[in-house]
Amino acid sequence: MRDGPDIARIASLIGxxxxxxxxxxxxxxxxxxxxxxxxxxxxxxxxxSGHLQSLEQGGLICRARQGRxxxxxxxxxxxxxxxxxxxxxxxxxxxxxxxxxxRDAELRQAxxxxxxxxxxxxxxxxxxxxxxxxxxxxxxxxxxTPKGQRKIAAxxxxxxxxxxxxxxxxxxxxxxxxxxxxxxxxxxxxDHIYAKGWAARVEGTRVVRFTGLxxxxxxxxxxx
Amino acid sequence: MRDGPDIARIASLIGxxxxxxxxxxxxxxxxxxxxxxxxxxxxxxxxxSGHLQSLEQGGLICRARQGRxxxxxxxxxxxxxxxxxxxxxxxxxxxxxxxxxxRDAELRQAxxxxxxxxxxxxxxxxxxxxxxxxxxxxxxxxxxTPKGQRKIAAxxxxxxxxxxxxxxxxxxxxxxxxxxxxxxxxxxxxDHIYAKGWAARVEGTRVVRFTGLxxxxxxxxxxx
DNA sequence: CTGATGTTTCGGCCCAGGCCGAACTATGAG
DNA sequence: CTCATAGTTCGGCCTGGGCCGAAACATCAG
Numbered sequence: 001m002r003d004g005p006d007i008a009r010i011a012s013l014i015g016x017x018x019x020x021x022x023x024x025x026x027x028x029x030x031x032x033x034x035x036x037x038x039x040x041x042x043x044x045x046x047x048x049s050g051h052l053q054s055l056e057q058g059g060l061i062c063r064a065r066q067g068r069x070x071x072x073x074x075x076x077x078x079x080x081x082x083x084x085x086x087x088x089x090x091x092x093x094x095x096x097x098x099x100x101x102x103r104d105a106e107l108r109q110a111x112x113x114x115x116x117x118x119x120x121x122x123x124x125x126x127x128x129x130x131x132x133x134x135x136x137x138x139x140x141x142x143x144x145t146p147k148g149q150r151k152i153a154a155x156x157x158x159x160x161x162x163x164x165x166x167x168x169x170x171x172x173x174x175x176x177x178x179x180x181x182x183x184x185x186x187x188x189x190x191d192h193i194y195a196k197g198w199a200a201r202v203e204g205t206r207v208v209r210f211t212g213l214x215x216x217x218x219x220x221x222x223x224x
Numbered sequence: 225m226r227d228g229p230d231i232a233r234i235a236s237l238i239g240x241x242x243x244x245x246x247x248x249x250x251x252x253x254x255x256x257x258x259x260x261x262x263x264x265x266x267x268x269x270x271x272x273s274g275h276l277q278s279l280e281q282g283g284l285i286c287r288a289r290q291g292r293x294x295x296x297x298x299x300x301x302x303x304x305x306x307x308x309x310x311x312x313x314x315x316x317x318x319x320x321x322x323x324x325x326x327r328d329a330e331l332r333q334a335x336x337x338x339x340x341x342x343x344x345x346x347x348x349x350x351x352x353x354x355x356x357x358x359x360x361x362x363x364x365x366x367x368x369t370p371k372g373q374r375k376i377a378a379x380x381x382x383x384x385x386x387x388x389x390x391x392x393x394x395x396x397x398x399x400x401x402x403x404x405x406x407x408x409x410x411x412x413x414x415d416h417i418y419a420k421g422w423a424a425r426v427e428g429t430r431v432v433r434f435t436g437l438x439x440x441x442x443x444x445x446x447x448x
Numbered sequence: 449c450t451g452a453t454g455t456t457t458c459g460g461c462c463c464a465g466g467c468c469g470a471a472c473t474a475t476g477a478g
Numbered sequence: 479c480t481c482a483t484a485g486t487t488c489g490g491c492c493t494g495g496g497c498c499g500a501a502a503c504a505t506c507a508g
Binding site: 005006007008009010011012013014015016017019020021023024058059060078079081082083085086087088089090091092093 | 229230231232233234235236237238239240241243244245247248282283284302303305306307309310311312313314315316317
Binding site: 017043044046051069 | 498
């Protein structure tokens with residue numbers, strides 16, 4: 001089977017433990033510097049530098065130089081989705097890195113999944129919007145109902161209209177085994193959460209930490 | 225970033241050139257024996273045997289013994305989808321294995337993509353069903369319209385109702401840069417094509433070879 | 449200019465993993 | 479039973495790639 005695109009190159013790129021950790025870190029959606037990524041991956045800077053070059057050359061990440069810093073991010077949604085898929089398969093196969101710690105609880109509570117909200121709260125939001133009739137599954141595909149559209153507009157959630165990415169997409173959580181909301185709307189809602197000051201990212205992790213009031217306001221706004 | 229499922233193990237499993245070739249071969253949807261897979265990957269049997277064990281242990285493929293043959297197939301749609309995603313990213317990054325030959329033309333014409341039809345003809349079918357109002361994109365998600373449901377029923381296409389997989393899904397071609405139809409319906413249609421004798425698989429490849437009459441009947445039935 | 453910080457390049461060590469030849473096990477055909 | 483075919487296990491060779499220390503390069507702050 002010598003036909004088709006070269007899967008192996010890309011997969012082996014992701015497959016190195018160092019590079020995989022870096023990519024996982026970049027799933028936060030933020031741009032990170034070489035040093036930060038080295039720390040995430042637990043390797044020295046030189047090693048990281050090499051990996052980052054490989055990933056860049058492979059087209060999985062791209063680099064923006066700013067002064068003496070080099071910021072890296074995933075090249076696009078397709079890469080993020082691929083990594084998500086990998087996590088899904090890995091999780092389904094029980095390939096969890098057995099490590100439960102204090103940070104873990106917060107991660108399960110609310111974390112960022114590339115550009116949208118995941119974790120308990122993400123799942124709750126999804127379920128709530130489904131129950132209230134804002135979202136609906138039409139023929140196994142997720143749709144924002146007219147009622148949902150009005151709700152979103154009323155709340156002032158801004159959704160990127162230009163992107164060709166799907167409006168709603170469900171994204172399978174590896175911690176919960178349930179769906180949460182991704183796609184342009186998922187991103188818009190997370191941005192809205194930040195903008196309203198309901199929650200903030202915990203530096204250096206994927207944890208999204210809600211304030212007490214913020215969590216309440218969030219639940220009230222989206223009625224779940 | 226020590227949290228989350230262990231991406232690296234799975235990715236590196238796919239990343240080995242030998243194993244990647246085997247997986248690509250299994251994307252045909254057919255079960256293949258160890259020997260066939262060894263040939264596909266271009267390695268000796270002993271090597272293949274080792275790889276197959278790794279893949280099995282990693283949960284990407286499963287084995288069915290039948291006499292002295294061991295048949296392997298992908299464990300599920302999620303794995304196939306993951307591989308598809310990899311192909312997509314690889315193709316988008318221009319990582320095509322530059323190899324054009326006589327077989328290539330047929331592959332671009334009509335081939336199997338795990339369990340549904342891809343290639344020129346697959347894309348044409350998709351476009352046609354869209355144009356005729358059998359399929360529709362509702363909020364960036366693919367839906368089979370009532371009209372489409374009647375059509376499918378009239379043709380006698382059998383769709384697996386039990387599976388929880390989506391009814392319609394679009395699947396991005398790496399040869400065309402366009403969508404074709406996947407999901408339960410995509411599978412049902414391909415089965416229908418075989419059942420009607422419109423086309424048959426070319427042994428050992430992903431090529432789907434239509435007969436002259438078969439191609440005409442296919443186009444007429446689905447009105448494209 | 450000098451010094452501090454962030455990143456890359458170079459050279460070398462080392463080991464995991466790919467591959468194969470040869471021998472062994474299982475199933476089937478006669 | 480014997481022979482043939484499909485697959486696995488074992489042992490060894492060898493390359494590729496991961497990682498690091500040291501040194502070079504780049505950018506900024508004085």
